[in-house]
Structures are given as structure tokens and as C-alpha cells.
Amino acid sequence: MKQINIPNQFELFLSYEQLSPQGFEYGLTHVYYQLDNNCIYFKFISEIKEDETTEILKLKSNSVNYKEIINDFLIEYFTIPQNTIGRLLFDSSSLFSEEEFNQIKETCRLNQVNRINEHIEKASNNELILFLTQQGLSPIPTYSDGTNWYATCPNQRKHSMMVNTHSNQWGCGYCRKKGNLNDLKEWCDSLKKS
Numbered sequence: 001m002k003q004i005n006i007p008n009q010f011e012l013f014l015s016y017e018q019l020s021p022q023g024f025e026y027g028l029t030h031v032y033y034q035l036d037n038n039c040i041y042f043k044f045i046s047e048i049k050e051d052e053t054t055e056i057l058k059l060k061s062n063s064v065n066y067k068e069i070i071n072d073f074l075i076e077y078f079t080i081p082q083n084t085i086g087r088l089l090f091d092s093s094s095l096f097s098e099e100e101f102n103q104i105k106e107t108c109r110l111n112q113v114n115r116i117n118e119h120i121e122k123a124s125n126n127e128l129i130l131f132l133t134q135q136g137l138s139p140i141p142t143y144s145d146g147t148n149w150y151a152t153c154p155n156q157r158k159h160s161m162m163v164n165t166h167s168n169q170w171g172c173g174y175c176r177k178k179g180n181l182n183d184l185k186e187w188c189d190s191l192k193k194s
């Protein structure tokens with residue numbers, strides 16, 4: 001990777017589009033960077049939402065490959081699902097080629113898959129999750145916390161309910177139902193009879 005110098009005022013280095021699953025474009029987001037006091041400041045400015053977020057990255061050493069550091073920062077940033085809406089599309093960059101940007105995206109995707117698989121592995125003996133799986137209610141952990149899961153609600157199977165593998169409780173806000181494993185078993189039985 002080539003060595004770069006980071007400006008001491010905010011400078012644009014990346015623009016990307018976000019695409020909804022239906023193909024709707026959310027508008028470009030422009031990313032700026034600036035070096036100050038052994039920190040790199042990043043500014044994310046969204047064209048459509050007209051909002052601005054700042055991220056700060058503390059540099060650990062003086063002999064650094066900035067491009068690699070920014071590359072790693074972007075991987076960390078884009079791996080967090082809340083930081084993006086829809087699929088990322090490269091627009092332009094003074095630092096990364098489209099291929100390098102796509103490599104960042106792919107690393108983020110793999111990180112997310114690994115994290116979800118870790119959550120699934122950890123809950124492999126959880127009776128509530130095992131029951132939901134047996135019933136075909138497709139329990140899926142949320143990305144950030146392995147104890148919070150979604151599953152298909154057994155009532156009509158058209159919406160989701162929340163499940164927690166720490167408290168071993170479940171709840172559906174739509175049906176206004178909640179309880180423990182036995183409550184769920186009873187509810188599933190009564191739904192089958194009705």
C-alpha cells in the first residue's frame with residue numbers, strides 16, 4: 001500500500017452510495033479526514049439526510065502506514081450494521097480504488113457472518129432456541145448482542161418476535177404475548193388446536 005499524508009484540515013477522501021434492497025439510492029455519503037494531535041478525525045456527511053457524524057481514531061504509534069490504518073478503521077466502521085443503510089456502492093475516492101473498497105466491503109460481510117455464527121454457536125444448547133428451531137420459527141441473533149434474538153411469531157407466522165437467551169424469555173409486541181419456554185409451548189399448542 002502506498003504511503004499517504006493526512007491533511008491538517010478536513011479533506012474529502014471517499015464518497016459512497018447506499019442502495020436499498022429494492023434498488024432505491026439513499027444518496028451519497030462523503031467521508032472527510034483530518035490529522036490532529038495524534039488522532040485522525042473522520043466526518044461522514046450524508047447528502048440526503050443532511051446529517052453529519054464525527055468519528056475519532058487515536059493513533060498508537062508514529063511510524064504508521066496511514067492508508068492501512070484508514071482501511072482498518074473503515075472495516076470496523078462498516079462492520080457495525082447501524083452505521084449503514086442498505087448496500088454500499090463505491091462512488092469515488094482519492095485513496096482507495098473501487099477494488100480496494102469492495103475488498104473492505106467483503107471483509108465486513110465476513111466479519112458479520114462470523115459474529116452471527118459465534119452467537120449461534122454459543123446458544124446451541126439453549127432450550128428456547130432449540131424449540132423455536134424445531135417449530136420452524138427461524139431464530140436469528142441480532143448482530144451486536146448474542147443474547148437478543150429475533151424469531152418468527154408462531155401466530156400466523158407473518159411478523160417477528162423477540163427472544164432473549166439470557167433471561168430465557170420471549171415476547172411479541174404485536175400479539176401482546178410473552179413468557180418463558182413453557183408459556184411458548186402452551187401457546188404453540190393452543191394455536192395448532194384453534
Ligand SMILES: [Zn+2]
Nearest residue numbers: 153172174175
Ligand atoms: Zn405475534
